[in-house]
Amino acid sequence: MALKSTIYKATLQIADMDRQLYADHALTLALHPSETEERLLVRLLAFALNVPHDTDRGALQFARGLSDADEPDLWQHDLSGQLLHWIEVGQPDERRLSKAHARAERVTIYCFGSAAEVWWNGIRNKLTRLDKLSVWQIPAAQAQALAKLAARSMQWQLSIQDGQVWLSSGGDTLEITPQRLMGTA
Numbered sequence: 001m002a003l004k005s006t007i008y009k010a011t012l013q014i015a016d017m018d019r020q021l022y023a024d025h026a027l028t029l030a031l032h033p034s035e036t037e038e039r040l041l042v043r044l045l046a047f048a049l050n051v052p053h054d055t056d057r058g059a060l061q062f063a064r065g066l067s068d069a070d071e072p073d074l075w076q077h078d079l080s081g082q083l084l085h086w087i088e089v090g091q092p093d094e095r096r097l098s099k100a101h102a103r104a105e106r107v108t109i110y111c112f113g114s115a116a117e118v119w120w121n122g123i124r125n126k127l128t129r130l131d132k133l134s135v136w137q138i139p140a141a142q143a144q145a146l147a148k149l150a151a152r153s154m155q156w157q158l159s160i161q162d163g164q165v166w167l168s169s170g171g172d173t174l175e176i177t178p179q180r181l182m183g184t185a
Helices: 037-050 094-103 116-127 140-147
Strands: 006-016 021-031 060-062 074-077 083-089 106-112 133-138 153-161 164-169 172-176 179-182
Touching (some): 021 037, 021 060, 037 060, 037 074, 037 083, 037 153, 094 106, 094 116, 116 133, 116 179, 133 140, 140 172
Antiparallel strands (some): 006 021, 060 074, 074 083, 133 179, 153 164, 164 172
């Protein structure tokens, strides 16, 4: 018998001063049976950091990611179906990144966890030719603290300024500082 995904609901109130974006989003996320809550919440954070100002060029959507090798964790298609932005969470291999680079206008990776530095040291020289790729690291301690905010129903207030994210959820507050490893901000 196959395990089923667990459904999470999230309401985001985003005030991104770096991009002059102020928006509210009500989202439904599926936690894949093989996925941790830490990874799920890094996916949610990646959404907040990349959601476009409007849907004129298409909306940012959660894709099948772990369930489908041909899809990222998040993606944005324009209204003609052209793939604009491919977003991965975790530590994908170079073949997957090369494939994404060939398909999308932009590719963004959010690595996290204690093994992220080892992964990056092993792959970074292989990615130098991928000029549309940006790689960000969520420090392990911050990703673990983020995971502690997991709840089946979440309400997040996010303030983003100068590359720092201040996240409030219920009575908890967390500061997250994504570190750029490669690419443009």
